[in-house]
Amino acid sequence: MTDKPIQGEKRVFMTGNETLAWAAVAAGADIMYGYPITPQNEVMHYWTRMAPKFGRKFLQTEDELSAGFTTIGGIMAGSRAFSATAGPGTTLFQEPISMAEMMRIPLVMAILQRGGPSTATVIYSQQEVNMMTFGGNGEGWRVVYSTATHQELYDYMIKSFNTAWKYRFPTFVLADGYQAKMREPLTMYNPEDRGIEMVETERFVGLPGVPGTDRPPAHHRNTFSVEEELYEATMPIQKEYEEMSEHVVEWEEEDVDDADIIILSHGVVSRAAKAAKNRLRAKGYKVGYFRPITLRPFPEKALQKVAGKCNNFLLAESALGQFARPVKEALFNVPVNSFETIYKPGVGFTAEELVEKIESAR
Amino acid sequence: MTDHLAMPKSWHVETKPHKFCPGCGHGIALKILGEVIDELNIQDRLVFGVDIGCSLLAWDFFDVDTVQTHHGRTNPVMVGMKRANPDLLCIAYMGDGGGYAIGSQHLVNSAFRNERILAIVINNCNYGMTGGQMAPTTLPGQKTETSPYGRDAETTGSPTLGPEMVAAIASPGAYVARGSIANIKQLKRFMKKAVENQIAGNGFSFLEVLSSCPTNWRTNAKQTWAFVEDEMSKYFKTGELRTPDEKKEA
Ligand SMILES: Cc1ncc(C[n+]2csc(CCOP(=O)(O)OP(=O)(O)O)c2C)c(N)n1
Ligand code: SF4
Ligand SMILES: [Mg+2]
Numbered sequence: 001m002t003d004k005p006i007q008g009e010k011r012v013f014m015t016g017n018e019t020l021a022w023a024a025v026a027a028g029a030d031i032m033y034g035y036p037i038t039p040q041n042e043v044m045h046y047w048t049r050m051a052p053k054f055g056r057k058f059l060q061t062e063d064e065l066s067a068g069f070t071t072i073g074g075i076m077a078g079s080r081a082f083s084a085t086a087g088p089g090t091t092l093f094q095e096p097i098s099m100a101e102m103m104r105i106p107l108v109m110a111i112l113q114r115g116g117p118s119t120a121t122v123i124y125s126q127q128e129v130n131m132m133t134f135g136g137n138g139e140g141w142r143v144v145y146s147t148a149t150h151q152e153l154y155d156y157m158i159k160s161f162n163t164a165w166k167y168r169f170p171t172f173v174l175a176d177g178y179q180a181k182m183r184e185p186l187t188m189y190n191p192e193d194r195g196i197e198m199v200e201t202e203r204f205v206g207l208p209g210v211p212g213t214d215r216p217p218a219h220h221r222n223t224f225s226v227e228e229e230l231y232e233a234t235m236p237i238q239k240e241y242e243e244m245s246e247h248v249v250e251w252e253e254e255d256v257d258d259a260d261i262i263i264l265s266h267g268v269v270s271r272a273a274k275a276a277k278n279r280l281r282a283k284g285y286k287v288g289y290f291r292p293i294t295l296r297p298f299p300e301k302a303l304q305k306v307a308g309k310c311n312n313f314l315l316a317e318s319a320l321g322q323f324a325r326p327v328k329e330a331l332f333n334v335p336v337n338s339f340e341t342i343y344k345p346g347v348g349f350t351a352e353e354l355v356e357k358i359e360s361a362r
Numbered sequence: 363m364t365d366h367l368a369m370p371k372s373w374h375v376e377t378k379p380h381k382f383c384p385g386c387g388h389g390i391a392l393k394i395l396g397e398v399i400d401e402l403n404i405q406d407r408l409v410f411g412v413d414i415g416c417s418l419l420a421w422d423f424f425d426v427d428t429v430q431t432h433h434g435r436t437n438p439v440m441v442g443m444k445r446a447n448p449d450l451l452c453i454a455y456m457g458d459g460g461g462y463a464i465g466s467q468h469l470v471n472s473a474f475r476n477e478r479i480l481a482i483v484i485n486n487c488n489y490g491m492t493g494g495q496m497a498p499t500t501l502p503g504q505k506t507e508t509s510p511y512g513r514d515a516e517t518t519g520s521p522t523l524g525p526e527m528v529a530a531i532a533s534p535g536a537y538v539a540r541g542s543i544a545n546i547k548q549l550k551r552f553m554k555k556a557v558e559n560q561i562a563g564n565g566f567s568f569l570e571v572l573s574s575c576p577t578n579w580r581t582n583a584k585q586t587w588a589f590v591e592d593e594m595s596k597y598f599k600t601g602e603l604r605t606p607d608e609k610k611e612a
Binding site: 030031033057059061062063065066068069070071072073074075076077078079081095096099204205206207209210211212213217218219220221222223 | 372374405406407409414418421422424425426427428429430431432435438439440441442443444445446447449450467468470471
C-alpha cells in the first residue's frame with residue numbers, strides 16, 4: 001500500500017506468531033479472517049494492530065468454518081487473503097480447504113499445532129500432520145511447509161502466498177505451539193528487496209465487463225452430475241499437482257553420504273535431531289540427518305536416494321506415527337535394514353535424548 | 363410493466379430450460395431475481411452465491427459471475443467477498459436447510475455484524491435435494507421422509523421463523539422480509555428493495571421466499587398451490603419485518 005512495512009533488512013527478536021503476522025504484512029496480504037484459538041491467537045493480535053497502519057483488513061468470524069469460507073470469498077474477490085488456526089480449528093478448516101482444493105483457490109494459512117485428539121493441550125504437538133496433508137474428502141492437493149525456525153516461519157509464510165497463487169493449490173505453513181510462542185532472532189525483509197516477486201493476485205469473479213455481453217460469465221462449481229464428469233474434472237488437477245510437485249518439493253539433508261544411521265524428523269523436532277547429529281559427529285559417530293520441509297508433496301525421491309547410501313533410520317516425532325506413514329510409504333520397495341521410532345504425541349524432543357538413544361545402541 | 367412471459371436478460375440462455383423439477387418454486391424466485399437484476403442493471407457488479415441443495419442447480423443459471431459453495435456456507439463466502447471488495451454486490455442464495463440448520467450460525471452472525479450482503483432463503487418446508495427429509499421449517503404434523511408420522515413439535519421443535527429471528531437481532535439499516543411465490547408482485551417488490559438495500563450499503567438484507575417442492579411433497583398442481591397459499595402462509599406470515607426507514611409493508 002503506502003510505505004514499505006520494513007525498511008531494509010531488519011534483525012528482530014520476537015515470537016513466532018508475531019513473525020507470521022509480519023511476514024503476511026511484508027507479503028502484501030490484504031485481509032485476514034480468523035477465529036480465536038490458542039496457540040494461534042497472537043497472529044490475529046499482531047495483525048489487527050498492524051492492519052490499519054498498512055491499509056489492510058481483518059474480520060473476526062463466528063467460527064473456523066466461517067473463517068475458511070470467508071477467506072475463500074476474499075480470495076475469489078482477488079485479495080491476497082489468509083487465515084491461521086490450530087487443533088480443533090484445523091479440524092473445522094478441512095471443509096473449506098477441500099473446497100479450495102477442488103476449485104483451485106489459493107488459500108493460505110498458518111497452522112500452529114497443539115495437542116490432540118480433541119481439545120487436548122493448547123501447547124504443542126505434531127499431530128495435525130494427517131489432517132493437513134490428507135484431511136477432507138479429497139486427495140491431498142495441498143502444499144504443506146513444515147517449518148523449524150522463526151526465520152523459516154517468515155520465509156515460508158511469504159513463500160506460501162507465491163506457491164498458492166502461482167500453482168493455485170492451497171498452501172500451508174505447518175508449525176506448532178512452541179514455534180508460535182517462543183522468541184528467537186530472525187531477519188525480516190521486504191520480499192522485493194531480496195528479488196522475490198510477489199505473484200499477482202487475480203479475481204475469480206467481478207471481472208471487467210458485463211457477463212453474457214462483453215464476456216462469458218464466470219461460473220464456479222464443485223458439484224458434478226455424473227461419475228465421468230467428475231473424473232474428467234479431477235484427473236487434470238491430479239496431473240497439475242504432480243507436475244507442480246517437482247518444483248515445490250523441499251527437504252534438508254546433512255552428513256548422509258557416509259552415515260550408518262540417519263535421524264528422520266520434521267518441523268521443530270528437526271532442531272533436536274540436527275543438534276544430536278552434530279554432537280554425535282563430534283564424538284565420532286557417523287550419524288546423518290534428513291528432514292522433509294514439504295510434507296505435501298513429500299520428498300520421496302530424495303529420501304529414497306538417501307536410503308541408497310544408508311538404510312538404518314531413527315525417526316522421531318511428536319505424534320504416533322503421522323510423520324512415519326509417508327516416510328514408510330516412500331521407503332516401500334527400498335531395502336531397509338533397521339527402522340526405529342520414537343513417538344511422543346504432544347511432547348517435545350531434546351538433542352540429549354536422541355544422543356543418548358543412538359549412543360546407547362552403539 | 364415487466365413482461366413476465368419473457369426471459370430476463372440476465373438469464374443464461376444456454377442453460378434453459380432450467381433443471382428444477384416442474385412446479386418447483388426455485389424457478390419462480392429466480393425469474394423474479396432475474397427481473398430485478400435487469401431493472402437495477404447490476405449484472406456487471408453482482409456475484410451470485412448458491413448453496414448445496416436444489417439452489418446448486420442455479421450455478422450456471424445467470425449471465426452473472428456465480429460461485430457454488432458448500433451446504434450452509436454460502437453466507438460466509440459472500441461475506442468474505444464483500445469484505446474484501448465492497449464494490450461487489452453479493453447475493454447468497456440457499457435453501458431452508460442451508461440457511462436455518464447447517465448454516466444457521468452464519469446467518470445469525472452475518473445479521474449481528476450487519477454484513478452488507480443479501481441472503482435469500484428458499485423455504486420449501488423440507489430438504490429437497492436429498493429426497494424430502496424434515497427441515498427446520500417443516501410444519502407441525504407435516505409428513506416427510508424423516509418424520510413419516512408427521513412432525514412432532516414435542517420432540518423436534520417448531521418450525522423456524524427465519525425472518526422473525528433475523529429481524530429480532532438485525533441492526534439499524536437492515537432489510538428483512540418474507541415473500542411468497544403465491545404473490546409474485548409483492549415478492550418482486552421485496553426482492554428489489556432487498557437488493558437496493560445492499561446497493562445503498564445500509565446493512566444486512568434478508569429475504570425468505572415461501573416456495574414449492576411438489577416432487578417431495580408428492581402433490582399435484584392444485585395441492586401444491588393449496589399447500590403454499592393455505593398451509594404455509596398460516597404459519598409463515600408474509601410482509602416486511604425490518605426496513606431501513608422502519609416503514610413496513612404488511
Ligand atoms: C456437510 C453436508 N452435509 C450434508 C449434505 C447433504 N445435503 C445436500 S443438499 C441438503 C439439503 C438441502 O436442503 P435445503 O437447504 O432445504 O435446500 P433445498 O434442496 O430444499 O432447496 C443436504 C442435507 C451436504 N452436501 N453437506
Ligand atoms: S426437489 Fe423440490 S426443491 Fe428441488 S428442484 Fe425438485 S421441486 Fe424444486
Ligand atoms: Mg429446502
